[in-house]
Amino acid sequence: MLQEKMDFEGVLNVVGPFGAFQKRHVAVMLLLLFPSMILDMRFAFIHHNPDFHCSLPPWMNVSKNDASYEAILNATIPWELDSYGFPRRSRCKMYAAVVNNITAHNADSSNRFTEIRCQFGYHFDEVNSATTEFEMVCGDSWKEALAVTITMIGSTSGALLGYLSDRYGRKRVFVIFKMLHFLFAGLVSLSWNYVSYVSFSVIMEICTMVNYGVGYILATETVGVKRRLAVGIAVFMVYACGYMASPMVSYLTPNWRWFLRISFLGILYIPLLWYLPESLRWFMVSKDEKRAKILLKRIADVNREKIDVDSVYQSFQEFQAGNEEEEKFRISDDKSKKEAFYFSQCRVPTMRTRYLVVCQSWIATSMMYFAISFYPAYLSGNLYLNVLFTGAAELPSNLLAYKLPRMFGRIRSISLLYLIAGTCCGISPFLKTVNPVVVTILVLLGKMAVTTAFNLIYVIGAEISPTLVRSTSIGVASLSGSIGGIVMPFLMLAGDGKYDAVPYLTMGISAIVSAILFLAFVPETRGVPMPDSLEMALSNRWIYGWNIRRNFEDTNEPKEGIGAKRESLL
Known part of the structure; x- marks a missing residue:
């Protein structure tokens, strides 16, 4: 029988601070976090803005392969200098004369070089991003910035929702938001307009942040203090690896919708959830005696440690009770x-x-x-x-x-x-x-x-x-x-x-x-x-x-x- 009071670090030292159970637990958590990291950098690809210019009027039935294509572009779209002083075709302006079905060469001098905004949409060198599909450019370029801003607000909200794991348990919250993350990533890929795209993106980002915060806690809470920093660094390393994997996935799925649809592969991760235990610390602090003792015995058995489960649990509760009394006394004045x-x-x-x-x-x-x-x-x-x-x-x-x-x-x-x-x-x-x-x-x-x-x-x-x-x-x-x-x-x-x-x-x-x-x-x-x-x-x-x-x-x-x-x- 263990007589002295025992804090949670003492409990981990008894059942094994970093045994086979913790190693398997950390490995499962890292695997579950990895796909979320890939999609976390999605804006780098799905908001990619390729070269573009105003579309030609519909009555100018000409293709890029025609010999006259460049001459027609020059007569339709003005040239300008970019921020570094290099000439390029204007992205957002065209000659007003073209709108009236008059070529710039035949227009009178008063409106020959008058420039107006694009009237017939835009021609993109590549049409494989949300920016090009929803035309978040030129006068509507604020939409792209607003989409990222609202998503970042959602990220902040997701971080604040981390308290749910303190109340309802780490695993339950992690699993629910992991499934929601995969679901809304898929819904973003099915968005039919700008509003639906932003709405689904915000919810997806909230789920991502809850997953990341709770996942980090789950990965580090079950290991001893000597290994906690190493496990925390491992989580950051997985984030970096997911970051590095994102361009490879995007290269293989150049269309932005298919890039997001890799989230549907999340169904393959469902079996891993069976191997994911609840946090022992959360069970013991929330005084869920039955499940805490079951998990204590499971960890000790996997780590091949022999313990008196009842004694370990009681020692921790006595320490916790004394700690709570000390805290009340400390802030009483x-x-x-x-x-x-x-x-x-x-x-x-x-x-x-x-x-x-x-x-x-x-x-x-x-x-x-x-x-x-x-x-x-x-x-x-x-x-x-x-x-x-x-x-x-x-x-x-x-x-x-x-x-x-x-x-x-x-x-x-x-x-x-x-x-x-x-x-x-x-x-x-x-x-x-x-x-x-x-x-x-x-x-x-x-x-x-x-x-x-x-x-x-x-x-x-x-x-x-x-x-x-x-x-x-x-x-x-x-x-x-x-x-x-x-x-x-x-x-x-x-x-x-x-x-x-x-x-x-x-x-x-x-x-x-x-x-x-x-x-x-x-x-x-x-x-x-x-x-x-x-x-x-x-x-x-x-x-x-x-x-x-x-x-x-x-x-x-x-x-x-x-x-x-x-x-x-x-």
Whole structure:
């Protein structure tokens, strides 16, 4: 019989922290997450905008193979300069004389070169994307940006719906939203107009985000603390692999509708759901004694561990009961009650500044990350290779997020990453006419840096926040970051055509500002215990400022005034 109280980590140590059961469980979760990752980058393909121009009038019965085709185009469609000074046929304008069935050569001088909007639709070099099929171009190009923006709002809503798994169980919510994800991906492929396309896309994105969030929890909750980081990185690696697989799938299914219809293959994943258990932690915390004990015995048997199930369960419940009493006592006084509210802490100037820096940086990070991911056509070269390379840039990012903070500290690392990302992103449009290959390399380097920063900002945001508001702090910052994803499509739209440099220059400046703000206002947290109270958070004044070579004491012992020792995230 086990007499002492036992937390959940103790329970995992008894049944096996990373035995055969956990390995099989993690493998099943990674397989279930993989197809969702492929479709997550769908906008890079289904919103691809090929070269196009105004369609010729119907009475001009001419094909591209006719010898007079080029001459007729020249008489119908004016030439213009693109944002880099190169001539091209106008995409959105034609000569007014053509509308009246008069060639530009025979029109009088008053209206010979008068330009008007396309009157007979558009001619696309390729008709294989939602952008071309629903004609989200020229005067209607806002529709493409709006579709992505509304979908990103749906993504935010999906992240907020993660609380359903806390109430109804991880597996139940994951399975339901996984099936809904496959269903609505198929419905998007069957959409008959712009409204149905956007409506189904939003619901699909909500399901994707719920799946990703709950799937990450399911993958990491059942393993011991020593393996949890490795499993988390494995989830990110699967995301990157799905990202890299998306251009291969799109190449094999060039029509956007068939690309989305691969979701119907999700039916093949149904047998895997039988091997997916509910979270043991959720069973035990929600005090579902019968199913918790059944799962405890199952895990122990698979891991070949002999345990007294009743004793293990009782030991955990005793620990949980004592923990709840301690928490009630801890927030019983008025001072602690005030500290338990995030916005009460925002009244303190130092904490308000730190929280605002994290929120601003999250916005800049989201904006740059999704711009490079969803708009690879802005790079030079082949669309499929661009997406493949930007996906591959995510693989080393996960390793850098693990190594850099240990080598240089959190703040110096994230500031360096923002500086690299901002510089690469800001100067790349100005080099496009000089050397397109260099532009591609710079953008990929920027993507790798901003992805690494994306991983680090979670850690820093948690480590500067007191315990009672830590989850709220990360939630507010993450919600702020969604603003970057929401405004990003319209930022890209503002640069479409003659001002291609505007969005990348804006994102580059935002990233560089983030680098400066972190050095100036956010303290180093490497070797500093995570704060349990507002006083502990405020007592950390390890600010680099302009002296980035400054070496603070790297120790796991509490600083003076910080209080009890607490382990950092990394």
